[in-house]
Amino acid sequence: MSAGGERVAIIGSGNMGTALARGLRETWPSARKNVTISGRDPSRVRAAASHLGVRFARTNPDAAASGDTVVLAVKPQILPSVLEEIRPTLKEGQTLLSIAAGIPTAFLEAGAGRGIGVVRAMPNVAASVRASATAYCLGKSAGRRDRDRARSILESIGTVVEVDETLMDAVTGLSGTGPLYLFLILESLSDAGVKVGLSRETATHLAIQTLVGSAQLVRATGEHPAKLRDLVTSPGGTAITALHSLERNGLKAMLMDAVEAATRRSEELGRRGRPPAPPSPGSPPSS
Ligand SMILES: NC(=O)c1ccc[n+]([C@@H]2O[C@H](COP(=O)([O-])OP(=O)(O)OC[C@H]3O[C@@H](n4cnc5c(N)ncnc54)[C@H](OP(=O)(O)O)[C@@H]3O)[C@@H](O)[C@H]2O)c1
Known part of the structure; x- marks a missing residue:
């Protein structure tokens, strides 16, 4: 998929969220305009966005509404509340890409609602230098467009492979x-x-x-x-x-x-x- 006009919202601006934003900024010509980040502390996120050269949203729902793909880059224990918070703004045709360890696609699908294609990924810390070995799996709801969107985003931080969800623990153990x-x-x-x-x-x-x-x-x-x-x-x-x-x-x-x-x-x-x-x-x- 060409990054073209694809818009990405990244919720959670910690190590992984900023690594993704940086990766997109360095590889997608349109990232300055099309990538938005949000987080817990708006003033910190605003500073991070300005440093990274991407957009900033004051709230998670504002960010979620702005993306063709919404990336969940928060800790697994925070994810359920963030998903509940953004659910009303999610619209059919969006892709939800989670990098949270251990959260199954079935849970994400139930939380996101109908018409949202879910992809789950496991990158590693080398994402910060765009050298992650990332594996991802598709939820039942995900189609070709969701896969293409997820791959295109994940490729900005390294290499990607698709696996069956049953292998995500093995991926965690290896890469x-x-x-x-x-x-x-x-x-x-x-x-x-x-x-x-x-x-x-x-x-x-x-x-x-x-x-x-x-x-x-x-x-x-x-x-x-x-x-x-x-x-x-x-x-x-x-x-x-x-x-x-x-x-x-x-x-x-x-x-x-x-x-x-x-x-x-x-x-x-x-x-x-x-x-x-x-x-x-x-x-x-x-x-
Ligand atoms: N680090 C890795 O090597 C690695 C590898 C693979 C997968 N992952 C997965 O990536 C995810 C993020 O990990 P990380 O290492 O980037 O963690 P992190 O550095 O702690 O980042 C998480 C970010 O989420 C923010 N946050 C907390 N509550 C929030 C809320 N309600 N709304 C929006 N943002 C909120 C935190 O802000 P505050 O700091 O202000 O609380 C923090 O900036 C995790 O689910 C982890 O399982 C990480």
Whole structure:
């Protein structure tokens, strides 16, 4: 979809909301005119909007009324009240894109009402530098236009993949929580560099570029990482010696355990914090 005249309202101007606004501002020529943000504290949001070069709405309903897509970028526990607040202003044909962890599309659909296409996404913290690995899923209500709108917005902060909603906890375990694993790996490599005699600055620089370069190589070649690993492992060399040490200490199992544990935790938090089930068809709307 061409960003063209598409209008986006972002509700919640914290880390993720401002990352999205910045991403749109940097990639959509029309963002200055077509992107609106709102939040809890109007004076702070006004300052953020002016800094980001987007529009500002004094209230969440004002923002919601201004968007072809309404992005919910508030914490999961705040989301039900925000959804209730904006519901009267939502109009058929709008898309609701939520990035709140653990809130199912069925809940969003029940809260948004008929005719609103719902999309749920899980970006990660690298959105702030437009390098998020984001996965999204479509609600039952979402059609092609909703998908196109969501993709176009999410692509402004990185790469996107579509998954089935049943896989959103797995996404949270891998890429949502993923920056943590890699921060820890970078920290460890930097410490290791210092241990073997490099300055902190040199060690950190080399560790970062090695991580980025290796990821770029895997992406550019499309090869399985194990094949590339084999290519750099010469007989009796440093790589096979290091590999032996990593295998002995169980690095691979450790990372697999971590992703699995984070996935299970996401499921658990989803069950515990899940808002009440949406009303079944025919039951009276709650006030
Ligand atoms: N951070 C991540 O890495 C990450 C990754 C994936 C998904 N997410 C999801 O993204 C969402 C936002 O996370 P975040 O990290 O951006 O949190 P955040 O920095 O705390 O931002 C949330 C924003 O919502 C505002 N807010 C609070 N009550 C509001 C209301 N009634 N109306 C409008 N805005 C309100 C807050 O304002 P005040 O500060 O004034 O209260 C704050 O600016 C969460 O649902 C989270 O699950 C985050």
